[in-house]
Amino acid sequence: MAKLIKDFKCILPGQLYPTLLKAGEECPPEHEQNARKWGCLPPEGVAEVGVEAAKAELEAVKAEAEAAKAELEAVKAEAEAAKAELEAVKAEAEAAKAELEATKAQAAEAEAASKKDDKKNGGNK
Numbered sequence: 001m002a003k004l005i006k007d008f009k010c011i012l013p014g015q016l017y018p019t020l021l022k023a024g025e026e027c028p029p030e031h032e033q034n035a036r037k038w039g040c041l042p043p044e045g046v047a048e049v050g051v052e053a054a055k056a057e058l059e060a061v062k063a064e065a066e067a068a069k070a071e072l073e074a075v076k077a078e079a080e081a082a083k084a085e086l087e088a089v090k091a092e093a094e095a096a097k098a099e100l101e102a103t104k105a106q107a108a109e110a111e112a113a114s115k116k117d118d119k120k121n122g123g124n125k
Helices: 029-037 048-120
Strands: 008-010 019-021
């Protein structure tokens, strides 16, 4: 018996009312022709193994896509961390620059004070 690829309604032997056979269930041999006609079974000559292999390949591709998506998210997070680190380094550089400017200003003040003292003391040390 072939496995259904879509749901199929048929009247099974000994029954009066139709029964719904779900996709994946076996199709009774006496209903295979109608099931194929309605697209509920793969066309004749197409092996079910081919259908199962295609499903397995699809699942593998889906898993690969999910892995690639996770890798992309990891790379994005890494880039964000690097960006934050760069901003911290920039802030550190700005602080160092400000400290340097303050030190230069202090040195200039000290030099000016020293020159003033030199003039005051007559230029002798």
